[in-house]
Amino acid sequence: xxxxxEVRTTCPYCGVGCGVLAEIAADGTTTVRGDPEHPANFxxxxxxxxxxxxxxxxxxxxxxPEVLGKPASWDEALDLxxxxxxxxxxxxxxxxxxxxxSGQLLTEDYYVANKLMKGFVGSGNIDTNSRLCMASSVAGHxxxxxxxxxPGVYEDFxxxxxxxxxxxxxxxxxxxxYQRMLAARRxxxxxxxxxxxxxxxxxxxxxxxxxxxxxxxxxxxxxxxAYLVQAEKIDTGFIRDHTSxxxxxxxxxxADAPTIARVAxxxxxxxxDVRAFYDLFAGTERTVTVYSxxxxxxxxxxxxxxxxxxxxxxxxxxxKPGMGPFSVTGQPxxxxxxxxxGLANQLAAHMDxxxxxxxxxxxxFWNAPNIARRGGLKAVDMFQAVADGRIKALxxxxxxxxxxxxxxxRVRAALAKCEFVVVSDVTRTDTTRYADVLLPxxxxxxxxxxxxxxxxxxSRQRPFLPPPGVARADWRxxxxxxxxxxxxxxxxxxxxxxIFREHAALSAFENAGGRLFDIGGMADLSDEDYSAFAxxxxxxxxxxEQQTRxxxxxxxxxxxxxxxFVPVRQEATAFSVDVDYPLALNxxxxxxxxxxxTRTGNVPRLMAHAPEPAVELHPADAAAHRLKDGDxxxxxxxxxxxxxRVRVTEAQRRGQAFMPMHWSGQFAxxxxxGLLSSPVTDPHSGQPELKHVPARIVRE
Ligand code: SF4
Numbered sequence: 001x002x003x004x005x006e007v008r009t010t011c012p013y014c015g016v017g018c019g020v021l022a023e024i025a026a027d028g029t030t031t032v033r034g035d036p037e038h039p040a041n042f043x044x045x046x047x048x049x050x051x052x053x054x055x056x057x058x059x060x061x062x063x064x065p066e067v068l069g070k071p072a073s074w075d076e077a078l079d080l081x082x083x084x085x086x087x088x089x090x091x092x093x094x095x096x097x098x099x100x101x102s103g104q105l106l107t108e109d110y111y112v113a114n115k116l117m118k119g120f121v122g123s124g125n126i127d128t129n130s131r132l133c134m135a136s137s138v139a140g141h142x143x144x145x146x147x148x149x150x151p152g153v154y155e156d157f158x159x160x161x162x163x164x165x166x167x168x169x170x171x172x173x174x175x176x177x178y179q180r181m182l183a184a185r186r187x188x189x190x191x192x193x194x195x196x197x198x199x200x201x202x203x204x205x206x207x208x209x210x211x212x213x214x215x216x217x218x219x220x221x222x223x224x225x226a227y228l229v230q231a232e233k234i235d236t237g238f239i240r241d242h243t244s245x246x247x248x249x250x251x252x253x254x255a256d257a258p259t260i261a262r263v264a265x266x267x268x269x270x271x272x273d274v275r276a277f278y279d280l281f282a283g284t285e286r287t288v289t290v291y292s293x294x295x296x297x298x299x300x301x302x303x304x305x306x307x308x309x310x311x312x313x314x315x316x317x318x319x320k321p322g323m324g325p326f327s328v329t330g331q332p333x334x335x336x337x338x339x340x341x342g343l344a345n346q347l348a349a350h351m352d353x354x355x356x357x358x359x360x361x362x363x364x365f366w367n368a369p370n371i372a373r374r375g376g377l378k379a380v381d382m383f384q385a386v387a388d389g390r391i392k393a394l395x396x397x398x399x400x401x402x403x404x405x406x407x408x409x410r411v412r413a414a415l416a417k418c419e420f421v422v423v424s425d426v427t428r429t430d431t432t433r434y435a436d437v438l439l440p441x442x443x444x445x446x447x448x449x450x451x452x453x454x455x456x457x458x459s460r461q462r463p464f465l466p467p468p469g470v471a472r473a474d475w476r477x478x479x480x481x482x483x484x485x486x487x488x489x490x491x492x493x494x495x496x497x498x499i500f501r502e503h504a505a506l507s508a509f510e511n512a513g514g515r516l517f518d519i520g521g522m523a524d525l526s527d528e529d530y531s532a533f534a535x536x537x538x539x540x541x542x543x544x545e546q547q548t549r550x551x552x553x554x555x556x557x558x559x560x561x562x563x564x565f566v567p568v569r570q571e572a573t574a575f576s577v578d579v580d581y582p583l584a585l586n587x588x589x590x591x592x593x594x595x596x597x598t599r600t601g602n603v604p605r606l607m608a609h610a611p612e613p614a615v616e617l618h619p620a621d622a623a624a625h626r627l628k629d630g631d632x633x634x635x636x637x638x639x640x641x642x643x644x645r646v647r648v649t650e651a652q653r654r655g656q657a658f659m660p661m662h663w664s665g666q667f668a669x670x671x672x673x674g675l676l677s678s679p680v681t682d683p684h685s686g687q688p689e690l691k692h693v694p695a696r697i698v699r700e
Contacts, residue, residue, distance in 0.1 A: 004024065005024050007022045007024070008020075008021060008035055008460070009021075009445075009460065009461050010459040010461050011045070012052075012332050012461065013048050013594050014173065014594075015329030015335065015454040016040055016041065016174050016175075016328075017451060018034060018044065018045055018049055018176050019035030019039075019041055019459065019535065020032050020033070020034065020049065020052065021033050022053075024465075030053045030445070030464070030465070031053045032049070032050065032052045032053045033045070033050075034049070034050075040154060040453055040455070040459075044176045044179055046175035047591060047592050047606065048594055048600055048606065049176075051600070051603045051605065054602075054603045054605075055603060058468055059427075060427040060598070060666075061471075062425060062440035062469075062471065063468055063469025063470065064440060064470055065438065067436070068436060077439060078477075080437055081437055081439075082481050083484075084419075084420040089121060092392055094121050096392045096393065097121060097391065097394070098117075099116075099117050099125065099126040099127075099395045100126075100128075100395070100399065101126060101127070101128045101337070101398065102331075102398035102399035103330070103332065103337055104331065104332065104333065105128075105397060106333060106448075106450060106461060107340060107451065107452065108449040108503070111475075111503045112491060112499060113126060113342075114348060115366060115368075115490070115491075116485075116487065116491070118371060118372045119366040119370075120368055123376055124372040125344065125376035126341075126342065126376060127343060127376065127379045129379070129401070129404060130329070130331060130337050131344075131378055131379040131687060132297070133296065133330040135296065135687040136297075136301025136302045136305055136682055137295075137301075137329075139685035140301075140302045140306045140566075141309075141327070143302070143564060143566050144310075144313070145551070145556050145558065145563055146559070146564075147516055147517065148517075149551070150326060150327055150335075150456055151325070151326075151550045152319070152324035152455065155321075156288050156323065157177065157181050157184055157288060159184075160190055161284045161322065162280055162284040162286065163184070163190055163287075163290060164195065164290065165192065165196075165202055165291075166194075166195040166290070166295060167196060167294020167295035168196070168292035169196065169201065172200070172201055172202070172590065173292065173588075175591070177328065182205065185205075191280060192205070193210065193280065195210045195212060196211065196294060197211055197214050197586060197656060198586065198588075198651055198652060198653070201591070208273065208276055208277060210269055211268075213267055214691060214692045215298060215300070215691075216267040216268070217304040217308075218300060218304055218571070219256065219266045219267055220274075221307035221308050221310065221311055222256045222263075222307055222569075222570060223263035223274065224278055224311050225250060225257075225310050226250070226257050227278045228281075228282055228314055229253075229254065231282050234314045235314070238316030242561075242562055243313050243565060244562045246313075249567045250565075252567040252569055253567075253568075257570070260274050260275050260278065281311070286321070286322030287315075287317055288323060288324055288326050289308050289311070289325050289326065290328055291328075292327070292328050292329075292330070293330060293690070293691070296327075296687055297688065298687070298691055299571075299681065299689040301687050301689075302682050302683075305327070306566035309563075309566075313565055318551050319549050319550055324551075327454070335454060335456065336458075344377055344378050344382070345376075345686075347359065347362055348506060349362075349515070350507075350516075350517040353372070353373065359372075361509060365506050365509050367490065378681070380679050380681050380686065381686070386414040387414035392419045392420065393421075393422075394420070394421050395421075396422070396425075396431055397424050397425075397474060399431070400425075400429040400430055400595070400664060402429070402433075403429070403431070403596045403665070403674050404595065406678055406679045406688045406690060407677065407678065408640070408674035408675045409639070409640050409675055410679070412430075415431065420437075421434050421437075422438075422439065423437075423439070424438075424439035424477055425438075426440075426441050427598050429598055429666070439472075440469060440472070441473070441477065442471050443467075444461065445463065445464055446466065446467040447461055448473065449473075452538070455537065456538050457535050462531075475499060478491075479491040479492075497525065497527045497530035500522070500530060501524065501525060504520055504522040504523040504525070505520065505523040508520020508521075508541075516557050518539045518540075519539060520540070521539075522543070551563070573692045574678060574692070575678060576694065580694075581694030582655070582694070582696060583617075583621065583655060583696060583697065584656045584657070585637060585658070585676060585693050586659075586691050586692065587658070587690050588658065588660065589661060590660045591609055591610075592607075592609040593606065593609075594662070596662060597662050597663065597667050598666070601662075613644040613645065613663045613668045614647045615633065616648075616649050616651065616657065617646060617648055617649070617697070618648075618652040618656070619649075621652075621657070626699060628646070629647060629648040630646065631700070632644070632646070633645075633699050633700055635659065636676070636697075637676045637677075637695045638678075638694070639675065639693070640676050642659070642671050642675055643671060644659060657695055659673050
């Protein structure tokens with residue numbers, strides 16, 4: 001009998017990136033517990049993370065490649081993928097193919113997929129489901145800082161005196177971070193302000209809850225900036241020495257939100273509550289503003305991000321202990337994907353297509369003369385191109401767009417119509433049914449590589465189980481297709497460590513301190529060091545050295561070294577409620593579910609928290625629609641319709657409805673929130689407005 005062993009790895013669910021110890025007993029049974037040495041969680045795990053050991057069964061697992069629904073060998077399947085992609089490129093050009101990938105991929109998987117599409121196919125058409133999660137934060141960071149940087153670290157929550165949580169149900173979506181915030185509240189009296197239209201579990205425990213009208217965040221933060229100026233609570237020295245554009249941003253904020261009364265009216269709040277928040281912010285040096293999908297998933301998400309950052313720049317509260325704007329990501333490796341260039345508008349290693357020198361540099365590094373010379377299609381546009389027939393061959397890796405994309409009916413129709421669809425994934429999903437070729441991928445516990453969490457900390461996911469059937473690592477599948485397409489010389493990797501070393505070397509290649517994403521200090525890690533490396537923040541310029549907070553010296557990665565204020569104005573949501581669709585529908589996560597439930601849906605104790613699809617309504621709205629708690633109802637928007645149980649709750653504001661985004665066809669037919677969502681996107685980030693769509697409801 002094998003000996004018991006313990007493997008140190010990382011939770012695959014959310015961007016907190018908690019360390020996990022997997023204990024494999026002699027009989028093969030696996031249990032998990034929090035890793036007390038991991039600096040993201042110090043031993044804590046939330047309900048999802050602590051149930052990881054119960055998700056390791058083979059229910060629904062893909063065990064063998066399939067071609068047109070029939071079992072096939074790897075050679076048959078990979079030959080077909082390579083020949084169909086090569087044929088589409090030969091007949092219609094490189095932009096006739098696309099990859100839609102996932103924040104579930106490990107950095108090494110992401111790196112080779114990006115290298116194949118952008119470097120060797122020669123198209124920018126690789127985008128990630130992180131587009132739905134934090135693309136607006138990326139765009140906001142780049143506008144303000146010149147690079148996609150989260151300046152702070154989790155420790156800042158423990159040394160802040162004020163934490164502002166805006167558009168973030170942290171208690172459910174980043175539970176371990178929330179536990180750290182509550183500990184700070186208990187131990188040092190940290191105040192917590194929650195800005196969210198719903199009274200969420202997070203709002204239940206705060207000092208002040210501002211249940212603002214959906215989509216009015218820019219007005220709220222423009223009002224704050226105007227108030228800070230009027231109250232002379234700005235840091236004029238920091239503004240003068242380290243920023244540009246203050247006058248224009250402050251001027252527009254003052255015109256947009258000149259008084260507290262104007263903000264209160266526009267946001268649907270009591271003036272006293274707005275003033276209480278502004279006074280707290282103005283009077284508290286150590287302030288962190290945490291924002292998440294409630295800010296990002298908007299037709300104006302990038303402006304919201306910059307409205308928040310403007311307030312931190314105006315007060316000089318950035319890059320110092322307990323201070324800063326802080327984007328928390330939804331997925332375990334959204335940050336890693338951003339680093340390698342998993343977004344269609346990024347090239348690699350935080351370089352974009354705007355500068356020819358970047359394209360030349362990456363082309364030489366990869367020895368890829370046919371490299372893409374412009375960005376590709378972002379997620380919503382990519383599926384539109386599939387629908388239009390411009391994209392002939394699509395490879396979906398580790399994600400379920402038939403459920404998660406907005407206007408999911410249109411996405412399903414596009415997948416059904418596409419000439420050739422490849423899906424590589426761990427289990428069958430609503431998307432795998434559209435696959436011409438299905439490729440079985442290795443899952444958490446079998447995969448080997450790295451992820452980066454929301455505080456720029458790289459951690460290892462380590463394997464402790466063999467892949468079942470003939471499942472393979474995503475990076476290996478991509479390399480095998482690349483070789484069959486004639487690019488084998490550039491994809492000879494035998495281990496994820498080799499890929500990581502190349503990724504690290506690219507980040508430092510001709511960089512000379514220009515970009516802060518530089519992990520060149522790890523470009524020469526031995527296999528043993530890669531296997532053993534402890535969690536660490538980037539940048540990593542020298543072995544052993546690491547920086548924690550960034551921008552504390554007042555220098556930013558812009559051409560003039562200054563952070564940029566961005567003037568922003570409050571704009572209306574993409575669609576307004578009207579007599580036909582009188583409710584504003586918001587979507588979001590449940591405490592115990594993850595994505596489209598393909599893993600957490602198999603755990604009875606996680607399902608028990610919310611066992612069926614439900615739409616939450618205020619009691620007055622329920623009464624107006626002759627609905628009572630427990631009724632079945634049809635919820636419709638201009639994009640589609642779902643069926644759900646009604647939950648009547650005072651936590652909803654009047655005129656608003658809420659539905660979880662998780663439900664997929666395996667668990668509840670006709671309950672995917674993606675069927676209802678609007679595909680309208682932010683013009684800067686391409687992120688869709690998933691938090692606001694007009695809806696109506698009728699009893700079944
Ligand atoms: Fe996993 Fe996130 Fe929970 Fe940590 S907080 S255990 S990373 S789901």
